[in-house]
Amino acid sequence: MTAVVELKNVTKTIRGRKIIDDLSFEVEAGEVFGFLGPNGAGKTTTIRMIVGLIGMTSGEIAICGKSIRKDYEGAISRVGAIVENPELYKFLTGYQNLQQAARLTKAITKEKIDEAVSLVGLTERIHDKVKTYSLGMRQRLGIAQSLLHDPKVLILDEPTNGLDPAGIREIRDYLRNLATEKNLAIIVSSHLLSEMEMMCDRFAIIQKGKLVNVQSIASEEVASDKKTYYCDVDNWNEALKLLARHGIQGYKHEKGIRILLETCQIPDVLRLLIDHDLLVFEITPVKKSLEERFLEMTNTPEVASNV
Structure with a gap:
């Protein structure tokens, strides 16, 4: 262009x-x-x-x-x-x-x-x-x-x-x-x-x-190789405990559990969950909204009321 x-x-x-x-x-x-x-x-x-x-x-x-x-x-x-x-x-x-x-x-x-x-x-x-x-x-x-x-x-x-x-x-x-x-x-x-x-x-x-x-708009600047993913499993509590034992931190979210992973870790995480009889319905990357990116970049929470 x-x-x-x-x-x-x-x-x-x-x-x-x-x-x-x-x-x-x-x-x-x-x-x-x-x-x-x-x-x-x-x-x-x-x-x-x-x-x-x-x-x-x-x-x-x-x-x-x-x-x-x-x-x-x-x-x-x-x-x-x-x-x-x-x-x-x-x-x-x-x-x-x-x-x-x-x-x-x-x-x-x-x-x-x-x-x-x-x-x-x-x-x-x-x-x-x-x-x-x-x-x-x-x-x-x-x-x-x-x-x-x-x-x-x-x-x-x-x-x-x-x-x-x-x-x-x-x-x-x-x-x-x-x-x-x-x-x-x-x-x-x-x-x-x-x-x-x-x-x-x-x-x-x-x-x-x-x-x-x-x-x-289509891409986000990422500071590291890791990205945040939503993982929807049938037993959120068991999944979080299992991942924590393997050094992967996560927390509950309305769409499932939210975890920070490198792309190369995804197959291993899926295999780990499935091997422990947990059903994985979906894993999707988290895309930040423009509003979230705006507030991060301006770094002033009070701006939200003026945008």
Whole structure:
């Protein structure tokens, strides 16, 4: 994949206070990139710098190799963005809103408008007035508006705010589809960790303006060769006593017993349990949720109430 958004040592200082502190990361074409952090961490400030709404104190931001500082017009022409809420004329139809937006950019044809409408699934309602739209439909119309000029990057700040579960799922599905079909780099800022886990390919966590970590949703960074497994057996107490005698610590869990093993130990543990007439129904690796990983990386339990 190719990096289409690059932040290098970006810092923002306001009244002597560092709001963003030496932030660096890259976003690749075709991926949905989550931007996470507690309230006040600097997510929206960073997004505003990427789209040029506020300047950076130092550092560099490049879109498709073009510098926001040195070639703002060239860089921002590759970006579509909704910061907070899409701005729409509610007394006009969805289609009329897109026509108004199209006037701001040269060479946007009727075919391009129709393509954007189709991509976000609004074909049947596009000629209705926006005031009749649900919040989810307005978000989708805002995304269509952001896609008219064929951007390489789509940036959405809290796109699921105020949506019901059905609306959240709609937006999630459309963003995944856009990343795949259009090879877009999509940056999504949100505090809904469960939704980000289903939507994103990778995520960055910032706290107090600093980058904490960048990880893939699919993989976890493991500090050792051992992983935690759930093992469902017919007699949990006997299994725990047996494993303890062989130097393997475990404890009860609602899904069975929970044990820490190296991969090469699994066949031996299964054989040990079976040889002692214990029935093993299942053994599965424990996958930490994005919420657990977030709290581990930020290392501040009180953050949970602000996420």
